[in-house]
Amino acid sequence: MPRQFDLIAFDWDGTLYDSTAIIARCIQRAVADVGGTVPTREQASYVIGMGLMQALAHAAPDVPPELYPRLGERYRHHYIAHQNDLSLFEGVLPMLDALKARQQLLTVATGKSRRGLDEVLRSVELVGVFDGSRTADETAGKPDPLMLRELMSEFGVPPERTLMIGDTTHDLQMALNAGCASVGVSYGAHEPDAFHALAPRHVAHSVRELHDWLIANT
Structure with missing residues (x-):
């Protein structure tokens, strides 16, 4: 053929x-670090595949935009800690x-x-x-x-x-x-x-x- x-x-x-499970957990931990409502595992998994800031904003709609840089920094912190597990x-x-x-x-x-x-x-x-x-x-x-x-x-x-x-x-x-x-x-x-x-x-x-x-x- x-x-x-x-x-x-x-x-x-x-x-x-x-990497799906670790990414979802890192999103949850980053949102918690900035005081947002922690998304469920399903909600955190849903945004995987989007660009990072688009994903984090979607997963944490109650986090104000001025905290997005901090949110991104906390996500990267948690992800780097686990990247060798992937x-x-x-x-x-x-x-x-x-x-x-x-x-x-x-x-x-x-x-x-x-x-x-x-x-x-x-x-x-x-x-x-x-x-x-x-x-x-x-x-x-x-x-x-x-x-x-x-x-x-x-x-x-x-x-x-x-x-x-x-x-x-x-x-x-x-x-x-x-x-x-x-x-x-x-x-x-x-x-x-x-x-x-x-x-x-x-x-x-x-x-x-x-x-x-x-x-x-x-």
Whole structure:
């Protein structure tokens, strides 16, 4: 079967990187530190994938804007304390290697900061794996389609040849807004029941299932 997609864009946290639970706890602790109403785990998980300040403002609507810098500082404090506890989901590297061997362009479209993404991409196992990336602090945050459009423009790939993979409705809505196909994963931040309205090609319930679907369908 001829290849359907030339460019595959992956979300990072909750899709490739096993960080959802720690991010949610760091959001809760940061809100508590500035005296806001602490969001539930579900509320904190929902905002994962947005740009940091957009996410924190959404998770803590009673925190006044003048405290946002402090809120961001406290989040980063808690996250840095736990960043060495994080790792790629099991099976991610073999999946990326298999896609790379097919000459598909692999990119990252993430709500992380450029500094945060670059720190994890410096690990030896990830050097040279991704062809490009966009982060929320250097372009528009999800679900705005700008980061996907920039990646497509950079590599000269049209929307119909681009696939977005993510664990949140923000990821799938961004793909829809950009005119791209999407695949959802159910093992990250959002409950997959919400995905169906956004018409993903598939919802994978494990990295192994995602790997097998991508090899068979992209």
